[in-house]
Amino acid sequence: MAAGKTVKSAIEELRNAVTGLDHAIDSRLDRERDRGEIEGEVRRVNTDRSRLAQELDQSQFRANRLEEVNREVSRRLVTAMETIRAVLDR
Template identity: 70%
Template sequence: MPTENAMDAALGALRQAMAGLENAIDLRFEAQREGQEVEGEVRRVHADRARLAQELDESEFRANRLEEVNREVSRRLVTAMETIRAVLDR
């Protein structure tokens, strides 16, 4: 009987160790899956950032171009007003 008790105790310890190992493996797989999800989210954030940076650059270019056009229109209006004043003063 003592041998059977020792064997039962050893089998119980082995079962416990196996259950602990299975839990550790499950936790590792879960952590790895979560890590992959985080990496995917980081990639999406970087892609969004790059897209937004490009859109910002394009918007700044358009704003600068509009500012240049506005200055040119203002210059032409001043020239036209001066020409009209000159014609009216004659």
């Protein structure tokens, strides 16, 4: 009977070891899947950041250009008002 108990005990230990290995493999696969999802999210965030940086640069360029145009319009208005005053003063 001792040999039968030893075999049953060995089989139970083997079963426990295989179950533990299954759990370890499942955990590892879950971590790898999570890691892949995180890496994908990081790539998406970097893509968005690049796009937003480009849009910001374009907006800044446009704002600078509008400021230049505004100064030019103001200069021309001042010139027109001075011309009108000069004509009226004559």
